[in-house]
Amino acid sequence: MKIAVCVKAVPDTEAKIAIADGKKNIDFAGVRFVTSPYDEFAIEEALKLKEKLGGDTTVISMGGAECTDVLRDSLARGIDNAVHLNDADFAGLDTLSTAKVLASAIKDGGYEIVFMGQQGVGGDNSQVPSMLAELLGFAQATMAVKFECDGTTFKAEREIEGAHEFIEGSLPAVISAQKGLNEPRYPGIKGVMAARRKEIAVKDAAALGVKGQVGGANLKATIKEMALPPERPQGRKIEGDSDAQVSELVKLLRSEAHVL
Amino acid sequence: MSQGILVFVEQRGGQVRKASLEALSEAHRRAAAVGGDVSAVLIGSGVKGLAAQLGKFGAKKVLVVDNAALENYSTETFTQALTEAVKKVSPKYVFAACTSMAKDFIPRAAARLDAACVSDAMDFVTEGANLCPVRPMYSGKTFGTYSLSGDLSFITLRPNVFALSEAGGDAAVEDLSLEISAPKAKVVAVHAAEGNKVELSEAAIVVSGGRGIKGPENWPVLQGLCDALGAALGASRAVVDAGWIDHQFQVGQTGKTVSPQLYIACGISGAIQHLAGMSSSKVIVAINKDPEAPIFKHATYGIVGDVLEVVPKLTDAVRKLHEHN
Ligand SMILES: Cc1cc2nc3c(=O)[nH]c(=O)nc-3n(C[C@H](O)[C@H](O)[C@H](O)COP(=O)(O)OP(=O)(O)OC[C@H]3O[C@@H](n4cnc5c(N)ncnc54)[C@H](O)[C@@H]3O)c2cc1C
Ligand SMILES: Nc1ncnc2c1ncn2[C@@H]1O[C@H](COP(=O)(O)O)[C@@H](O)[C@H]1O
Numbered sequence: 001m002k003i004a005v006c007v008k009a010v011p012d013t014e015a016k017i018a019i020a021d022g023k024k025n026i027d028f029a030g031v032r033f034v035t036s037p038y039d040e041f042a043i044e045e046a047l048k049l050k051e052k053l054g055g056d057t058t059v060i061s062m063g064g065a066e067c068t069d070v071l072r073d074s075l076a077r078g079i080d081n082a083v084h085l086n087d088a089d090f091a092g093l094d095t096l097s098t099a100k101v102l103a104s105a106i107k108d109g110g111y112e113i114v115f116m117g118q119q120g121v122g123g124d125n126s127q128v129p130s131m132l133a134e135l136l137g138f139a140q141a142t143m144a145v146k147f148e149c150d151g152t153t154f155k156a157e158r159e160i161e162g163a164h165e166f167i168e169g170s171l172p173a174v175i176s177a178q179k180g181l182n183e184p185r186y187p188g189i190k191g192v193m194a195a196r197r198k199e200i201a202v203k204d205a206a207a208l209g210v211k212g213q214v215g216g217a218n219l220k221a222t223i224k225e226m227a228l229p230p231e232r233p234q235g236r237k238i239e240g241d242s243d244a245q246v247s248e249l250v251k252l253l254r255s256e257a258h259v260l
Numbered sequence: 261m262s263q264g265i266l267v268f269v270e271q272r273g274g275q276v277r278k279a280s281l282e283a284l285s286e287a288h289r290r291a292a293a294v295g296g297d298v299s300a301v302l303i304g305s306g307v308k309g310l311a312a313q314l315g316k317f318g319a320k321k322v323l324v325v326d327n328a329a330l331e332n333y334s335t336e337t338f339t340q341a342l343t344e345a346v347k348k349v350s351p352k353y354v355f356a357a358c359t360s361m362a363k364d365f366i367p368r369a370a371a372r373l374d375a376a377c378v379s380d381a382m383d384f385v386t387e388g389a390n391l392c393p394v395r396p397m398y399s400g401k402t403f404g405t406y407s408l409s410g411d412l413s414f415i416t417l418r419p420n421v422f423a424l425s426e427a428g429g430d431a432a433v434e435d436l437s438l439e440i441s442a443p444k445a446k447v448v449a450v451h452a453a454e455g456n457k458v459e460l461s462e463a464a465i466v467v468s469g470g471r472g473i474k475g476p477e478n479w480p481v482l483q484g485l486c487d488a489l490g491a492a493l494g495a496s497r498a499v500v501d502a503g504w505i506d507h508q509f510q511v512g513q514t515g516k517t518v519s520p521q522l523y524i525a526c527g528i529s530g531a532i533q534h535l536a537g538m539s540s541s542k543v544i545v546a547i548n549k550d551p552e553a554p555i556f557k558h559a560t561y562g563i564v565g566d567v568l569e570v571v572p573k574l575t576d577a578v579r580k581l582h583e584h585n
Binding site for chain 1: 333334335336339359360361363364365366367368370371372374375376377378379380392396397398399400401402403404405406407408409410413443444445446447448449450451452453455456459460461462465489507508513514515521522532533539542543544545551556557558559560561562563564565566569570573574577578581
């Protein structure tokens with residue numbers, strides 16, 4: 001079985017976020033990139049499926065130089081092959097263009113299943129998996145917390161507001177991982193050493209057949225301006241013993257904040 | 261030329277989501293700037309009776325895709341129904357509440373129609389007849405204002421952020437009958453999870469507990485406050501990871517995003533990943549015994565104290581208040 005995993009390189013979630021000159025993006029100077037946390041669940045699920053059914057796993061990441069370490073991290077965890085989709089045209093893509101580039105790399109590869117994260121942290125879009133499924137004409141189950149597959153059909157469970165949804169479908173499919181799907185393994189020293197020697201295939205827009213089709217004038221959603229969140233007004237600590245604190249709090253919530 | 265705003269109104273089991281009515285209210289407020297009418301689309305089985313009330317919230321027309329095959333939500337069937345409705349109405353914008361259903365199928369519909377898609381808008385800036393959605397990024401550490409191009413864009417709106425208003429009038433109800441294609445994957449069952457009576461992501465008040473509540477045996481203390489306030493219960497990741505409570509209660513970057521009127525953080529330190537899920541709350545109250553806890557930097561009101569002492573007193577005070585009113 002051919003299994004693909006899409007991973008995004010994102011700024012470390014602890015990174016201090018500052019806005020770059022021009023206000024179109026954050027300032028990436030000094031920012032460390034990591035595998036988007038949800039993608040770690042996607043990698044793990046791919047490894048588990050291969051252990052169960054056999055086959056071949058390929059990790060795919062689109063972006064600039066920041067993808068290399070992230071791809072190596074996937075290889076170190078046990079993914080077989082890595083593909084880096086890298087082209088100047090791919091900078092600043094919106095979600096639909098991103099899905100188009102990923103689709104171009106996946107469509108003729110004979111993949112039966114694509115694992116992804118439910119959200120790329122940072123952009124926080126939660127869109128690319130559903131878009132990719134549509135472009136490939138695959139079934140989908142997003143935000144999966146449980147997943148089973150026998151090689152031709154799959155079952156997935158997802159959390160929705162106040163309930164769980166149970167999905168059954170047939171392959172090929174795109175599955176996006178929610179926290180809870182599994183416990184990701186971490187690369188061991190042997191894996192890290194082996195990953196260093198593995199080759200990462202690099203493909204550009206021309207090789208993927210998307211030259212002139214993504215980015216630039218094709219973009220449908222672009223950031224006009226980025227700003228820091230509105231400052232919250234300076235808060236207030238309520239003094240006194242717990243009885244005094246509680247009665248003061250209730251008073252403030254009623255007559256100042258008007259929320260009670 | 262496309263015009264107006266089409267709002268996808270989500271219903272489950274014959275209940276229209278409040279967050280969808282918020283999206284409809286916002287569409288009504290933005291319609292004058294955008295030009296054209298506000299219409300709504302309802303998708304399901306036996307849902308026609310829900311259509312007329314949507315007029316009040318601003319829909320001039322409600323398209324109803326009523327089909328036995330749409331009884332349960334499935335990505336592909338709803339994508340088909342929505343995209344057909346969009347082709348019929350030719351709106352400039354499609355709005356939907358940013359719920360787990362919308363997150364699943366709205367991007368698929370956008371890809372089918374080769375349209376822009378922006379999720380989790382919290383505000384709009386208008387530029388002539390164009391809407392520029394403003395949305396949090398980097399877990400709320402920045403806000404991005406987007407320019408959209410093309411004749412059609414999909415936008416999902418964060419629940420609890422846009423005001424409900426009943427400024428509309430009557431709606432014309434129209435059937436859109438479709439032959440629904442068999443999906444490659446479908447929802448075969450939906451099981452209610454034991455959890456909040458009010459859905460966490462839509463609750464007006466949220467009371468959350470963290471490691472400071474000491475142990476799972478103390479959830480009833482917080483639940484008492486929830487009951488007194490009509491609030492939903494939330495939790496930090498630390499207590500979810502410790503197995504004190506199910507993941508569906510988790511608030512934060514890897515949990516749910518909430519923006520209630522009032523968020524009460526009990527024994528929560530205020531880690532950046534927790535703030536990611538609740539920093540857009542209108543009023544934040546923090547109860548923590550450590551005066552240096554980072555949560556106090558974000559709290560509107562802070563109480564330095566022991567949660568297990570303060571919360572029961574607060575519950576009593578709220579109950580008394582309600583008795584007097
Ligand atoms: C990738 C990633 C994603 C994450 N996602 C999330 C997420 O979605 N949601 C989330 O919450 N966290 C998330 N975290 C974890 C986050 O970093 C924190 O570890 C977590 O929020 C801490 O939970 P806490 O505040 O309950 O515990 P602690 O940080 O241990 O804080 C407990 C607090 O309780 C106070 N306290 C103790 N006893 C009492 C008492 N008797 N009365 C009053 N106060 C008391 C202490 O002073 C302390 O401030 C994530 C982390 C990572 C790396
Ligand atoms: N540039 C990218 N390269 C590879 N995968 C990506 C990329 N962007 C998004 N994805 C995948 O899509 C998921 C959801 O991303 P998003 O829709 O941006 O929140 C991520 O968790 C990845 O699995």
